[in-house]
Amino acid sequence: MRSARPLRLRPINNLLVQSKPASSILLGVSTTPPFSQPLGISPAKPMSFLSNLFSSSSSSASKSSSSNNMSFPTQKSDDEWRAVLSPEQFRILRQKGTEAAGTGDYNKHYPNQGVYNCAGCSAPLYKAATKFDSGCGWPAYFDSIPGAVKRNEDTTMGMTRIEIVCANCGGHLGHVFKGEKFDTPTDERHCVNSVSLKFKGEDGKE
Numbered sequence: 001m002r003s004a005r006p007l008r009l010r011p012i013n014n015l016l017v018q019s020k021p022a023s024s025i026l027l028g029v030s031t032t033p034p035f036s037q038p039l040g041i042s043p044a045k046p047m048s049f050l051s052n053l054f055s056s057s058s059s060s061a062s063k064s065s066s067s068n069n070m071s072f073p074t075q076k077s078d079d080e081w082r083a084v085l086s087p088e089q090f091r092i093l094r095q096k097g098t099e100a101a102g103t104g105d106y107n108k109h110y111p112n113q114g115v116y117n118c119a120g121c122s123a124p125l126y127k128a129a130t131k132f133d134s135g136c137g138w139p140a141y142f143d144s145i146p147g148a149v150k151r152n153e154d155t156t157m158g159m160t161r162i163e164i165v166c167a168n169c170g171g172h173l174g175h176v177f178k179g180e181k182f183d184t185p186t187d188e189r190h191c192v193n194s195v196s197l198k199f200k201g202e203d204g205k206e
């Protein structure tokens with residue numbers, strides 16, 4: 001009989017090497033260590049060091065502490081994001097945080113028309129017509145604008161969930177849940193942080 005040795009390593013290799021989303025999630029979970037520390041100490045030098053790092057070499061960028069620089073059309077360093085986002089937006093969009101249930105601006109927001117755009121890059125993500133009342137404490141949509149969000153497997157918190165991110169900038173939106181039997185056309189619930197969104201009506205009103 002052959003030994004069981006190959007069985008021990010293969011699943012790990014598959015997870016880390018072959019599956020890009022999974023490995024990026026694993027990296028994305030512990031976002032704190034390599035980059036946040038130098039940034040906090042003295043802004044000037046580390047910042048230019050970091051922007052050189054990101055602009056000059058994609059292989060360096062892939063070592064970043066999160067999936068945010070992976071393969072999205074809009075790419076910014078953490079510093080560049082911090083410059084354009086509020087601290088709460090940065091925590092949720094770029095560090096995969098979650099706003100407290102029932103607190104978001106769009107939790108009970110049901111306009112007749114309009115679009116919810118990404119709060120990071122303004123890409124249109126959800127139409128008002130797809131929003132429904134799930135009672136869960138966060139904005140819920142039964143579908144996104146086609147191609148606007150990407151899905152990643154998220155194995156944090158001791159469970160397997162499907163994370164959704166903005167397909168344009170990689171900003172964390174929330175999670176999508178299936179088969180909950182809501183009375184919607186898709187039987188999916190895109191559970192999205194209000195902080196990750198910016199609503200615009202057809203009349204341009206926010």
Ligand SMILES: [Zn+2]
Nearest residue numbers: 118121166169
């Ligand atoms: Zn975005």
